[in-house]
Amino acid sequence: MTADPAGAVADAHRREWAAVLAATVRVTRDLDLAEECVQEAYAQALTAWRDGVPARPGAWLTTAARRRALDLHRRAAVAERALPLLVVDEVAPEPAGDAGQPDDLLALLFTCCHPALTAEARVALTLRLLGGLSTPEIARAFLVSEPTMAARLTRAKKKIAAAGVPFRVPGPDELPRRLGGVLAVVHLVLTAGHTAPTGTGLVRHDLLDRAHDLARLLRSRFPADADVAGLLALVLLTDARRATRVDADGALVLLADQDRSRWDAAMIEEGRALVRAALTARPVSRYAVLAAVAAVHAEAPSLEETDWAEIVGLYDVVLARWPSPVVALNRAVAVGFADGPEAGLAALDELADEPRLAGYGYLAAARGELLRRTGRHREAREAIGEAVLLTGNDVERELLAGRLAALG
Amino acid sequence: MGRYLILLYEDEASWAAVGQEETEAILTAHRRFGEAHGDVLRGGGWLHPTATATSVRGPDDGANADAPGFAAGVDALVTDGPYVETKEALGGFYLVEVPDLDSALALAREVPAPFGGVEVRPLRET
Incomplete structure (x- = not known):
């Protein structure tokens, strides 16, 4: 007999929520009803x-x-529903009590990430239905009330049913x-979890865990992609550094100062x-190149001994095919390490008029550093x-304020 | 199965400027589309330009919510022109019956619309 049923339920919520919901959606053919039943x-x-x-x-x-769900189906309330049922393909009956086919999970993911939904709705629905996050938790991750x-969630669910x-x-x-659309959503969950856009903690562990689960699910189904x-x-490679990115007091620890021996070796x-x-795949994969940058960091014994020239080269590959001001900014920072701060500043100057930045x-912070x-403390x-x-994250703000104080 | 209306929105000025040969080519493309998808097409049509449109609004500035039968009625305001003026105007439509939005979008991708694009709208089943 377990001493802690609440703990077991919380654990099952974390591990099984998405699979249970996906299997239930197949029966209810209604996202809201499935959520309720789960x-x-x-x-x-x-x-x-x-x-x-x-x-x-x-x-x-x-x-x-x-x-x-079957109980509710028998009641008249469901028969008089205003919205059409979700389009679900017939499949061979599953063994009773099976905790969801893996393809049900994937089907739910592709439904949440459908191009007919806005990009914001795709991420929100994915975190709600596959991540089991509450509406306030999702709202906090994306700076909306x-x-x-x-x-946003209600509108998206209505559209899924009606359209x-x-x-x-x-x-x-x-x-x-x-698949590209689904990967973009997972990438967004990763970046939002890595550095929370707002709030008191640097890392949103719930978001990082979800990005992890979703990437694994996709990998299990598309091993050749x-x-x-x-x-x-x-x-x-991003998550391996999670434990070292803040200190015991929750203050941000820069890459230069992180205890690399505590990075997750596995x-x-x-x-x-x-x-x-x-x-090795052709055409080259953008995510693979970005991961290669993270791999160069992971392999380096220290910030100084990092192969910055390699990182600049990898960013060049990304920029050649997928121009992005944020990647260009990261490249300029890498140039600052590879060829010195003056070269880095020159690269940053090219981005000064970029309206999207x-x-x-991060542009101002990189310039300041x-x-x-270069010793230009007043400009810094x-x-x-x-x-x-400009930052909405308290932990980042504190680090920047500390730097400001150090400059006198 | 669901019914979807595929609405073609195109720039009328561009349509007005095309020669006979190009018009023929576009119409041929539409005929080919119709032949290829005859099994799911439930209707369709090509509209005269908005210059031929006539709008009918209720006397109370278009608000018919309290009118008998919710209609504009005999005192309706009849005016020359489309209900809403836009650069890209509704110029045609297809009605299709397919299993889901993905099938409707697959059809929408094939609809000839040289001077604009299309909008896919699900029909309410009443």
């Missing part, structure tokens, strides 16, 4: 598991959620085009192997002061 199944588990946690919690939860996020967005993994004709391998590598090893394989705090290294203070005003 939430009730978890509530039931809190009581039922006091007498012992089932051997397969996911299967138990799926059975409970589906039973609830709770009512705004709730409205007939299917609950399905796209066929081979469409898959390459659609270089973009998928590259993205999983990027997740692993994740780095797996990430590097994935990068090596993914980089206006209001982007390069100016400090101005730039870092600007960066302080």
Whole structure:
């Protein structure tokens, strides 16, 4: 008999939520109803598991959620529903109590990331339905109010039902085009988790964990795809540093000062192997190249001994095919290490008029750091002061304020 | 199965400027589209330009919510021109019946629309 049913339920929520929901959607053919049934199944588990946690919690939860769904289906309320049912392909009946087919999970992911939805809605739906995050948690991750996020989710779910967005993994004709959209969503979850755009903590562990799970799910289903391998590598190599990016007091620790012996060696090893394989694919995968940058950092014994020339070269590859002001900024910072701060500043100057970087705090912060290294302290203070005003993350703001103070 | 209206929005000025040969080529493309997808097409049409449109609004500035039968009625305001003036105007439509949005979008990708684009709208089933 377990001493902690609540702990077991919380654990099952973290591990099984998406699979249970995906299997339930197949029965309800309605996203809201499925969510309701799954939430009730978890509530039931809190009581039922006091007498012992089932051997397969996911299967138990799926059975409970589906039973609830079938109950509700028999009631008139469902028959009088205003919205059409989700388009679900018929499949061979599954063994009773199975905790969801992996393809149900993928179908749910492709539904959430459908191009007929806005990019914002895709991320929000993915975090809600596959990540099991609450509306306030998602709202906080993307700098919008709770009512705004709730409205965004409701609108997206209504469109899925009314417009007939299917609950399905796209066929081979469409898959390459659609997979890119799914990967973009996972990448966004990764970046939002790595440095939270707002709030008191630098890292959003929930978002990073979800990015990890989603990248693994995609990798298990598309093992030959270089973009998928590259993205999983990027997740692993980024996440390997998680424990060292803030100190015991929650203050930001820069790459230069991180205790590299505490980086997760297993994740780095797996990430590097994935990068090596993914980089051989042609056409070259953007995620694989970005992961290669992370791999160069992971392999370096210290910031000074990092192969910065290699990093500049990798960013050049990315920029040649996928021009992006943010990547150009990262390249300029790498140039500052490879060829000295003056060269870095020259590279940054080319970005000064880039409208998409206006209001982007990292540009001012990078400029300030390069100016400090050239000894131009007055200009450095101005730039870092600007960066302080532009960041929404408390931990970043504190670090910048500390630098400002050090400049006198 | 669901029904979708594929609405063709195109620049009328460009349509007015094309010669006979090009018009023929575009119409041929539409005929080919119709032949290729006859099994799911439930209707379609090519509209005269908005210069031929006549709009009918209720006397109360288009608000018919309180009118009998919710209609504009005999006192309707009848005016020359389209209901909304836009650069790209509704110029034609296809009605299709397909299993889901993905199938509708696959068709929409093939609709000839040289001077604009198309919008896919699901029909409410009442």
